[in-house]
Amino acid sequence: MTELARRIEALLFLSPDPLPLVVLCDLAEEPPGPVQRALAELAERHGPEGGLEVAEVAGGFALRTRGDVAEVVDRLRERPPEDRITPAGLETLAVVAYLEPISRPQISRLRGVAADSTVTSLVERGLLEEAGRLPEGGAMRYRTTRLFQERFNLRGSRDLPPLERFELSGPEADRVRRQLVDAGHLAVDADDDGG
Amino acid sequence: MTPGGGGMLPPDPMAAPDALQQPMELDLFEGPFDLLLTLVLREEVDLLELPLVEVVTGALGERARERWDTETAGELIVLLAAMAELKARRLVGEPVDEEPDPDALEARERLAARLVAYAPFQRAAGWLADRGRDSAGPRYRRVPVEGAAPPPVPREAPERLREAIRPLMTAPPAPSLSHLTSRRVSLPEALGRLQGALARARSVSFDALTGGAGRLEEAITLMAALELARRGEVTLAQAEPFGDIAIVGRRR
Numbered sequence: 001m002t003e004l005a006r007r008i009e010a011l012l013f014l015s016p017d018p019l020p021l022v023v024l025c026d027l028a029e030e031p032p033g034p035v036q037r038a039l040a041e042l043a044e045r046h047g048p049e050g051g052l053e054v055a056e057v058a059g060g061f062a063l064r065t066r067g068d069v070a071e072v073v074d075r076l077r078e079r080p081p082e083d084r085i086t087p088a089g090l091e092t093l094a095v096v097a098y099l100e101p102i103s104r105p106q107i108s109r110l111r112g113v114a115a116d117s118t119v120t121s122l123v124e125r126g127l128l129e130e131a132g133r134l135p136e137g138g139a140m141r142y143r144t145t146r147l148f149q150e151r152f153n154l155r156g157s158r159d160l161p162p163l164e165r166f167e168l169s170g171p172e173a174d175r176v177r178r179q180l181v182d183a184g185h186l187a188v189d190a191d192d193d194g195g
Numbered sequence: 196m197t198p199g200g201g202g203m204l205p206p207d208p209m210a211a212p213d214a215l216q217q218p219m220e221l222d223l224f225e226g227p228f229d230l231l232l233t234l235v236l237r238e239e240v241d242l243l244e245l246p247l248v249e250v251v252t253g254a255l256g257e258r259a260r261e262r263w264d265t266e267t268a269g270e271l272i273v274l275l276a277a278m279a280e281l282k283a284r285r286l287v288g289e290p291v292d293e294e295p296d297p298d299a300l301e302a303r304e305r306l307a308a309r310l311v312a313y314a315p316f317q318r319a320a321g322w323l324a325d326r327g328r329d330s331a332g333p334r335y336r337r338v339p340v341e342g343a344a345p346p347p348v349p350r351e352a353p354e355r356l357r358e359a360i361r362p363l364m365t366a367p368p369a370p371s372l373s374h375l376t377s378r379r380v381s382l383p384e385a386l387g388r389l390q391g392a393l394a395r396a397r398s399v400s401f402d403a404l405t406g407g408a409g410r411l412e413e414a415i416t417l418m419a420a421l422e423l424a425r426r427g428e429v430t431l432a433q434a435e436p437f438g439d440i441a442i443v444g445r446r447r
Contacts, residue, residue, distance in 0.1 A: 013336070014336075014340055015336075015340070016335075016336060016337055016338055016339050016340065016343075053333070055333065062335060063336075064333040064334060064335050064336075065332075065333055065334045066332065066333065067330065067331065067332020067333050068332060069332075070331070070332035070333070070334060073334050074334070083331060085324075085327065086216060087216050087227055087320070087324075088216040090320040090321075090323050090324050090327075091316055091317060091320040093320070093323060094316045094317075094319035094320040094322075094323055095316050097319070097323075098316070098319065110312075110313060110316070111313065111316075112270070112309060112313070113216075113267060113270070114264065114266070114267060150335060151327060151330070151331075152323055152326045152327050152330060153326060153329070153330035153333075154326075160319070161319075161322060163315050163319065164315075166314070166315035166316070166318035166319050166322070167314070167315045168311055168314045168315070172314075173311045173314075176236070176307060176310055176311055176314075177307050177311075
């Protein structure tokens with residue numbers, strides 16, 4: 001194990017937050033190349049046979065416990081972490097993650113239901129945070145947090161599949177419309193009206 | 196892909212009620228309300244077998260007024276009405292050819308547009324649900340390092356910070372007291388004034404002394420006169436009630 005890898009391992013062990021590469025370079029006083037090689041060395045050292053792993057998450061590198069030992073490490077806690085997120089919460093997180101910063105009224109308009117209580121509970125759980133208002137005022141806007149990135153194992157706030165990937169394909173959208181037509185919910189010629 | 200996002204997750208009892216996500220428990224179906232709607236639209240749930248009364252009771256509940264705000268309740272009622280209409284059509288068979296209501300058509304067109312526009316976020320929520328399940332295990336050290344540098348200040352233009360703090364740095368203007376009449380009168384001053392007047396003349400008229408002064412000055416002057424009378428320095432004489440008072444100094 002190289003001297004640099006030893007140092008980096010110690011830094012990752014003590015740091016309460018994931019450490020970005022630039023910070024690691026700064027602390028270790030080494031250029032990015034060797035630091036990245038040291039990180040790779042560490043990742044190899046903390047393989048699946050160990051209880052820890054090196055992860056690139058939430059804008060930095062972290063030394064964290066492996067998922068399969070969650071049950072035993074959670075015994076250190078007084079009660080297991082409240083980890084469940086409601087479907088409404090997940091949809092709200094998805095909306096904010098792709099459109100941040102975004103205000104509650106905007107979320108509500110998009111989702112078609114009031115999002116206030118869902119946003120409040122996500123803020124309380126640290127998955128969303130306030131992101132300021134527009135200079136001209138208006139509603140508070142929200143963004144996802146580093147905790148959100150850690151919880152969903154994202155490398156950063158942009159580490160999401162492109163939204164286009166989730167868009168309904170032409171045939172799928174047509175199928176939704178056709179079903180609405182078949183159900184008597186849409187005029188047959190509605191397609192020609194554009195929509 | 197589950198249309199309702201992570202529709203398989205159990206509802207969180209702590210979460211506030213969300214009309215479209217509320218759990219439905221029917222013989223035929225258990226899950227969030229909007230998933231039921233989607234399944235009905237996809238014809239994966241047979242509407243003819245769906246007991247509408249139970250759906251309505253489940254969605255609106257007996258205490259709908261307390262549970263939902265007007266807008267949400269309205270939306271639920273529209274959706275339930277659409278389901279009822281849909282079921283009626285199925286039961287009756289092909290509808291007779293009639294002129295559709297253009298308003299209803301427009302509303303339905305909007306509904307379709309919204310479903311299509313929102314679908315990516317529902318699918319993204321499904322992706323998040325899968326991702327969240329896969330990465331639920333790892334735990335992080337959360338212990339802050341003693342003596343650690345404070346977290347970096349969020350990147351914000353210094354000019355904006357300066358603009359924001361500038362109003363706090365200037366002393367506010369002194370509040371105007373012009374609307375308050377705070378006239379200070381003191382008994383020793385009134386005593387001095389009265390004694391001065393008595394030094395120049397043996398008898399002083401109370402009215403002359405207080406002519407043009409306010410009620411407060413009159414009261415204080417009267418107190419001063421009474422004080423001098425108590426000390427035996429003057430005698431007071433009033434010819435008639437509310438009349439002038441003659442303050443006569445005693446020559447020693």
